[in-house]
Amino acid sequence: xxxxxxxxKEFTPVTYDPQYILMVNELKKHFPIKSxxxxxxxxxxxAVDGVTFNLRRGTTMGLVGESGxxxxxxxxxxxxxxxxxxxxxxxxxxxxxxxxxxxxMRAMRTKMQIIFQDPFSSLSPRLPxxxxxxxxxxxxxxxxxxxxxxxxxxxxxxCGLQPFHKDRYPHEFSGGQRQRIxxxxxxxxxxxxxxxxxxxxxxxxxxxxxxINLLKDLQEKYKLTYLFISHDLSVVEHISDxxxxxxxxxxxxxxxxxDIFNNPLxxxxxxxxxxxxxxxPDAKMNRIVLEGSIPSPANPPxxxxxxxxxxxxxxxxxxxxxxxxxIEPGHYVVCHLYDDV
Amino acid sequence: xxxxxxxxYLTAKESRKISKENRRITNQFEKQRKRKNVxxxxxxxxxxxxxxxxxxxxxxxxxxxxxxTVKSVDGVSFEVPIGKTVGVVGESGxxxxxxxxxLMQLIQRPQGQIVExxxxxxxxxxxxxNIAKTPNxxxxxxxxxxxxxxxxxxxxxxxxxxxxxxQVDEVISLHDEEGKSKEAIKEKTIELLKMVGIANSEGVYxxxxxxxxxxxxxxxxxxMALACSPxxxxxxxxxxxxxxxxxxxxxxxLRHLKDKINSSIMLxxxxxxxxxxxxxxxxxxxxxxxxxKGTVREIFSNPCHPYxxxxxxxxxVVGKQVDRLYSIPGKVPNPVNMxxxxxxxxxxxxxxxxxxGEYPGEISLSPTHKVSCYRFYDGKGEx
Numbered sequence: 001x002x003x004x005x006x007x008x009k010e011f012t013p014v015t016y017d018p019q020y021i022l023m024v025n026e027l028k029k030h031f032p033i034k035s036x037x038x039x040x041x042x043x044x045x046x047a048v049d050g051v052t053f054n055l056r057r058g059t060t061m062g063l064v065g066e067s068g069x070x071x072x073x074x075x076x077x078x079x080x081x082x083x084x085x086x087x088x089x090x091x092x093x094x095x096x097x098x099x100x101x102x103x104x105m106r107a108m109r110t111k112m113q114i115i116f117q118d119p120f121s122s123l124s125p126r127l128p129x130x131x132x133x134x135x136x137x138x139x140x141x142x143x144x145x146x147x148x149x150x151x152x153x154x155x156x157x158x159c160g161l162q163p164f165h166k167d168r169y170p171h172e173f174s175g176g177q178r179q180r181i182x183x184x185x186x187x188x189x190x191x192x193x194x195x196x197x198x199x200x201x202x203x204x205x206x207x208x209x210x211x212i213n214l215l216k217d218l219q220e221k222y223k224l225t226y227l228f229i230s231h232d233l234s235v236v237e238h239i240s241d242x243x244x245x246x247x248x249x250x251x252x253x254x255x256x257x258x259d260i261f262n263n264p265l266x267x268x269x270x271x272x273x274x275x276x277x278x279x280x281p282d283a284k285m286n287r288i289v290l291e292g293s294i295p296s297p298a299n300p301p302x303x304x305x306x307x308x309x310x311x312x313x314x315x316x317x318x319x320x321x322x323x324x325x326x327i328e329p330g331h332y333v334v335c336h337l338y339d340d341v
Numbered sequence: 342x343x344x345x346x347x348x349x350y351l352t353a354k355e356s357r358k359i360s361k362e363n364r365r366i367t368n369q370f371e372k373q374r375k376r377k378n379v380x381x382x383x384x385x386x387x388x389x390x391x392x393x394x395x396x397x398x399x400x401x402x403x404x405x406x407x408x409x410t411v412k413s414v415d416g417v418s419f420e421v422p423i424g425k426t427v428g429v430v431g432e433s434g435x436x437x438x439x440x441x442x443x444l445m446q447l448i449q450r451p452q453g454q455i456v457e458x459x460x461x462x463x464x465x466x467x468x469x470x471n472i473a474k475t476p477n478x479x480x481x482x483x484x485x486x487x488x489x490x491x492x493x494x495x496x497x498x499x500x501x502x503x504x505x506x507x508q509v510d511e512v513i514s515l516h517d518e519e520g521k522s523k524e525a526i527k528e529k530t531i532e533l534l535k536m537v538g539i540a541n542s543e544g545v546y547x548x549x550x551x552x553x554x555x556x557x558x559x560x561x562x563x564x565m566a567l568a569c570s571p572x573x574x575x576x577x578x579x580x581x582x583x584x585x586x587x588x589x590x591x592x593x594x595l596r597h598l599k600d601k602i603n604s605s606i607m608l609x610x611x612x613x614x615x616x617x618x619x620x621x622x623x624x625x626x627x628x629x630x631x632x633x634k635g636t637v638r639e640i641f642s643n644p645c646h647p648y649x650x651x652x653x654x655x656x657x658v659v660g661k662q663v664d665r666l667y668s669i670p671g672k673v674p675n676p677v678n679m680x681x682x683x684x685x686x687x688x689x690x691x692x693x694x695x696x697x698g699e700y701p702g703e704i705s706l707s708p709t710h711k712v713s714c715y716r717f718y719d720g721k722g723e724x
Contacts, residue, residue, distance in 0.1 A: 209669075
């Protein structure tokens with residue numbers, strides 16, 4: 001465990017800035033690979049390897065990247081859902097999430113919620129919908145006993161569900177309605193911050209639009225802050241105020257949605273955006289096709305992790321890992337191409 | 342206490358009655374199918390147009406379930422020309438997959454049956470078979486050699502207990518009529534794996550599916566589908582489970598290979614972006630029917646059916662800022678009790694007076710562009 005201790009010291013702590021609801025600084029999450037009879041640790045999968053961003057109150061940040069790049073782990077690590085972090089800081093409203101005691105954490109949980117990807121497996125098939133939504137409300141004592149039913153009805157109404165749905169079971173609902181149940185479950189606790197982990201990727205296009213509109217409406221109504229994880233770039237562009245692009249556990253580019261989409265700087269972002277199919281048969285395709293697939297996060301390439309697939313690879317990229325650099329105000333990129341700018 | 346019965350509720354008695362009736366119907370179909378030595382004349386037909394690889398003509402595929410008859414495909418007609426790509430779009434449950442499975446005769450029998458209509462498959466030299474009536478033993482020869490399919494989920498459609506090599510070998514040894522030796526088959530497999538862009542093809546030959554990533558597995562699926570150079574490839578959502586960057590690679594590969602073996606592709610997807618990029622013709626399906634079809638330019642520059650318009654408006658597009666996405670109100674009607682008027686009427690915002698009438702027929706807006714909507718009837722009411 002020696003390497004873990006050294007990693008812990010490798011960042012400069014940030015101080016709390018009240019305009020940000022969430023400050024993530026050099027967050028790291030490594031999973032041990034165990035092997036052999038005595039389950040010796042033979043290496044680490046570096047799922048999240050130094051992610052830094054700040055999230056302003058009431059805004060949405062999109063997190064995009066290929067599967068396996070650590071988007072979901074980032075979301076879960078921020079919520080302290082996957083054990084201890086390996087390094088870095090997560091400040092939620094100025095408090096380090098990982099320093100809270102169990103009791104404090106329990107109270108904090110109502111403030112930060114998650115909507116999972118697959119509405120078909122994230123709902124208990126044995127509980128009626130009213131109980132799925134209300135369980136945590138009762139547990140945290142958010143509504144008085146007499147008002148409990150009204151409270152649930154109101155939440156369900158806001159999420160587009162009817163009161164008579166309360167006694168039904170999840171299998172009686174379609175995909176879109178199940179996702180509404182998941183949203184209602186998260187919102188019932190009156191959170192400030194919601195991690196949406198690919199909430200629309202399992203849904204049809206027309207249902208997708210309904211859910212995205214619902215999420216936007218609820219954001220206005222409850223002044224929510226979202227971390228929106230998705231691999232669908234068009235959805236992310238539509239819903240987000242800022243976007244972070246992840247590659248192999250690192251945030252390679254981060255900035256306002258407009259800046260990122262109009263002026264992508266990192267070669268990976270450029271390739272990713274050029275791969276989006278445009279629904280116009282006359283559109284000109286200027287596609288940058290990335291060769292090969294994403295390298296193993298257990299044994300990432302040296303230097304810049306993207307250098308094995310990068311079209312602009314230089315000698316320096318193979319040895320020295322680039323630093324995060326602010327190119328325009330609020331637009332950060334991690335690439336040696338911009339060292340001199 | 343009279344409890345409100347939910348829509349579609351059946352008593353046990355009603356359900357038994359339906360089951361009995363279903364068995365009677367499906368037994369009839371099965372009897373037809375199970376005859377031995379069916380004369381070839383019974384399923385030989387002629388193509389209406391020799392340039393088409395496949396013609397779907399008024400296809401009806403029904404599922405006889407205990408809750409009632411589900412008309413999954415209810416009168417679908419379109420053509421797939423040789424060497425072209427036809428994109429089929431629609432929401433889940435609209436019958437796109439069932440249409441393609443009908444062509445492969447892979448419908449779950451006995452509940453699922455092609456009850457009416459023809460699927461004419463062009464075998465070349467002026468010969469054509471009507472797939473709807475082709476007996477099973479003949480069908481086994483057609484699958485792989487003439488029609489083959491790339492399935493949606495590469496994760497689940499490869500057998501986890503066999504090596505990649507064995508699975509591809511099997512396809513070749515079953516469908517290749519030349520009777521190759523084992524070594525020749527292995528050589529062919531490795532060549533195929535190379536063709537679909539797997540660099541380490543010898544290594545992958547020895548691997549199990551779980552050792553490969555999603556994109557690689559999809560490549561193996563494509564290699565299996567292309568093993569015998571089929572005339573028509575059905576790609577059922579080939580990229581839905583993949584990342585955008587991998588999707589771009591796979592689409593490039595499909596396009597490239599299609600030209601190489603000069604076959605047609607029937608591309609089933611719900612991603613309009615993929616359609617715009619790949620397809621020459623587009624077929625839009627809704628609730629088991631074709632609501633609009635035409636060339637890709639006609640559909641994208643001049644979408645006419647309200648459903649097509651809604652579908653296009655509901656997908657966010659990169660570079661186009663909208664404040665609020667359009668979402669189609671309501672939901673797809675219950676497939677057991679379809680209304681007798683236009684299926685889209687209850688969700689449609691462009692209804693005209695005549696929409697209360699029976700389901701609208703097909704109107705030609707141009708020789709290739711056809712739409713089923715009363716908005717384009719100008720007193721003619723042509724079929």
